[in-house]
Amino acid sequence: MDGEIDYIIVGAGSAGCVLANRLSESGGHRVVLLEAGGTDRRFFVQMPLGYGKLFYNPAVNWMYRAEPDPGLAGQADHIPRGRLLGGSSSINAMVWIRGHRQDYDDWRAAGNIGWGWDDVLPAYRAMEDNEAGADAFRGTGGPLYISRNRKGLHWLVEDYIAACGEAGLAYNPDFNGAEQEGAGTYQMTIRGARRNSAARAFLRPAMRRRNLRVETGAQVMRVLLEGRRAVGVEYRQGGQTRLLRCRGEVILSGGAINSPQVLQLSGIGPGALLQGLGLPVMQDNPNVGDHYSDHHGINYTWAMKVPTYNNILRPLWGKALMGLWWLALGGGPLAKSINHGGGFFRTRPGLPRPNMQLYMQAFSTLLPRAGERPLLTPDPFPGLSIGLSNCRPTSRGHVRIASPDPFAPPRIVANAFSTPEDVAEMLEAVKFLRVIAAQPSFARWVDHELRPGPEVQEDEALIADFRQRSGTVYHQSCTCRMGPDAATSVVGPDLRVHGIAGLRVADASAFPNLIAGNTNAPSMLMGWMGADRILSDAR
CATH class of the missing domain: 3.50.50.60 (FAD/NAD(P)-binding domain)
Structure with a gap:
């Protein structure tokens, strides 16, 4: 041939x-x-x-690592x-x-x-x-x-969407439809409970x-x-x-x-x-x-008064039960992505289109296990996270080979949050997460804020927090x-x-x-x- x-x-x-x-x-x-x-x-x-x-897992993953990034408080992003x-x-x-x-x-x-x-x-x-x-x-x-992704969602998704509505972000049944702005559930590339x-x-x-x-x-x-x-x-x-x-x-x-x-x-x-x-x-x-471009995001996390996926996915018996549910009937949380809910919003009313994306996850992972993204081993208490990422960052990085050896990884410089515009809109955005959490439909289930914590209030502290805890969302x-x-x-x-x-x-x-x-x-x-x-x- x-x-x-x-x-x-x-x-x-x-x-x-x-x-x-x-x-x-x-x-x-x-x-x-x-x-x-x-x-x-x-x-x-x-x-x-x-x-x-x-x-x-290096068997299926290139496992790249970016250069230490001043915009991420000196961290080298995975x-x-x-x-x-x-x-x-x-x-x-x-x-x-x-x-x-x-x-x-x-x-x-x-x-x-x-x-x-x-x-x-x-x-x-x-x-x-x-x-x-x-x-x-x-x-x-x-x-x-x-997949339309309307069945088998955690019940807290409905209250998240309701809280977004109370915060001024209306329900959107289809982010790929007439309008992108609003809150709702994500369509998924899942068929028959398989990727x-x-x-x-x-x-x-x-x-x-x-x-x-x-x-x-x-x-x-x-x-x-x-x-x-x-x-x-x-x-x-x-x-x-x-x-x-x-x-x-x-x-x-x-x-x-x-x-x-x-x-x-x-x-x-x-x-x-x-x-x-x-x-x-x-x-x-x-x-x-x-011209390297990427979305960067952060989670805000709350301890909840009601069970989340933490309660069922943390214990061994829960893992076994959820595994059997997925294998036998194609149901349960293992049959879906963790991002059940989401949305798009504008950090300022005068913007012509949304500049931030939301992710609602009915679980939390503040205590990660080494070498694993702990989706299957969440925190040992009921927790919930709402995350966001920027839609059109102005920061630019680059990818350059560091050696003529084709098997050597290239140098990746992201330059996250390297422009005043990106910092300013991210500051506006994280404040909106707390606006959502303060709405009646959501606040009634919240015990207290875990990250960044209620003591983090001033602009300088919020900026320092998102520089320290943000990372790529792999785009x-x-x-x-x-x-x-x-x-x-x-x-x-x-x-x-x-x-x-x-x-x-x-x-x-x-x-x-x-x-x-x-x-x-x-x-x-x-x-x-x-x-x-x-x-x-x-x-």
């Missing part, structure tokens, strides 16, 4: 799985998908709440990224959020023709099979089942096709270039270095960290950096790895951003790498700007619409 390959896809994540499905669908193209990790057929991958067990079929869609919290319509219109206004809201909405509708049914915004009949990752929805059906080859344990080291054209890749598999050539295109879908890393290792990136590491400069573009983006001008971007609106033929990037790294909400949906969109462009050019 080697000499007859049309497309090589690097990375079987959210975008890569969609690309593999769509590029192989007609049977007329030969496609190879290379994934550095292994299978997604693991117990805790399939169990929706099992992602807590994957948070620090950055989990999926290293298995499905990528981060196999280890994430499964929340399905497209983003605000104006986010995409901003993409189009920046010169990315074909990426406005009116352009992406039909693609989302074609992709989806939404349990809530079809309407002007939702789709049905597509390959990706989306519905990009691997399950898109890749597994495509793997039955003879014209698609999927290689696991295959880490790409660099793109092979002949002059200014990509002709294949070099990768490591089973202790051996292999070359794979194609007659069509190489598409990088490694995500916001791995895609710029592979480009830089291939001599495409900041010239001075590459020269300093002894790498040949094939295309000097300082934007490769730059790294924009490091190979899309734009018509090579002076400010890495790929054009067709996702072709500026200056290099036969090479594209289709994943969250190509976002021109970070969207408001979880990034799994727009990552799959990049694969879906990227395939459209690739197939259109092949005709």
